Ligand SMILES: Nc1ncnc2c1ncn2[C@@H]1O[C@H](COP(=O)(O)OP(=O)(O)OP(=O)(O)O)[C@@H](O)[C@H]1O
């Protein structure tokens with residue numbers, strides 16, 4: 217295959233020969249002959265260049281190789297295929313190239329080795345292809361893909377698509393997830409600066425989350441099915457979004473589960489502080505500024521705004537007093553939030569999860585949590601024996617039912633005592649970086665006994681109250 221560089225090379229060597237010849241001629245021949253020879257040599261050189269160009273043209277015309285260029289930017293926009301190709305080749309090349317460089321993009325991820333060579337050969341279903349990263353004279357970067365004409369259909373119909381999709385999925389996997397929080401609208405500048413963010417490095421995972429293993433598997437499968445559901449959502453004509461309502465008492469793992477979700481799917485978290493949002497119009501701007509592959513979280517939704525079941529009564533009163541529009545202009549309303557979840561979101565069509573958390577499910581307006589809006593209602597409750605075993609494994613490296621003789625006593629106490637996983641975890645924590653299994657389990661037993669006594673006495677009090685009033 218004749219490349220451009222080769223033709224420049226041959227013209228260059230012809231020029232060098234001509235200069236050498238001219239230097240010799242100047243020493244040997246008289247002046248009047250020198251002019252004639254110079255003219256002859258110049259015209260020969262021009263003919264040579266012309267012949268070379270014609271030869272290049274024919275070489276290209278009859279070359280069995282095809283070239284495709286992928287510029288870094290197309291007109292005014294960034295060409296996403298370029299970065300996907302770049303990432304794909306980085307991942308491919310580590311076992312094929314000899315010059316590598318190492319980098320670490322995320323504390324929790326290991327060292328990533330990348331190629332340090334501009335040319336990479338790849339193979340796809342038996343066909344050889346060659347990639348080259350090129351910078352043109354204007355400093356524009358592009359990838360050049362060269363392959364034999366007989367692989368044309370394979371490469372154009374399937375290989376390129378495969379490379380771009382592989383590259384994109386590696387980008388997602390290596391993405392540094394971020395935790396965003398909304399700024400006050402007084403800090404927004406021309407639609408920018410709505411969110412501030414930090415790197416998200418929370419270690420929570422579903423593996424360490426203490427809850428019923430069956431329920432946990434169901435949630436993990438649901439999340440994975442959602443993230444792979446692009447074609448499915450398209451097929452059924454639904455916006456690619458999913459809502460989770462996490463409810464339960466304090467310290468049962470609701471916030472921890474959100475972190476585990478983000479780590480599982482590698483999504484950004486947008487922690488929406490509703491009290492900092494003035495009205496529906498601001499809410500709409502904030503939510504449309506979130507990126508795809510993200511989890512939008514409204515924690516303690518019963519406290520964030522008036523979305524409780526009393527709202528309907530209050531809203532009808534306020535309508536009588538001020539008119540509905542006034543209320544919408546000055547506050548975030550349930551209809552504003554629902555409009556986004558159901559309406560605008562459908563137009564965005566990108567992968568988003570919304571999570572609401574509450575300690576008081578019974579207080580929420582049914583319109584907010586009906587199925588379809590909040591697709592999955594997940595209860596995180598007091599610590600069960602199954603959940604305790606997960607915590608014992610996390611904190612004390614004790615695995616299984618027979619891991620310690622005190623487990624049976626703890627099991628019996630957990631069955632009749634309401635204690636949050638946070639409280640159990642607190643007792644199992646290592647002290648002064650020392651794990652003392654017996655001491656931790658005994659501490660937990662004491663805490664459980666104390667809590668159990670307190671809860672019994674409260675129940676007794678309640679019973680006697682009923683007797684008096686009943
Ligand atoms: N189910 C759980 N599995 C593992 N750790 C847990 C669990 N629940 C609570 N914890 C531990 O307790 C701490 C507090 O839990 P978390 O903040 O997730 O509770 P929460 O349900 O969000 O509480 P709140 O309703 O007060 O916001 C966590 O940092 C974690 O260490």
Ligand SMILES: [Mg+2]
Pocket residue numbers: 470471472515573
């Ligand atoms: Mg929480």
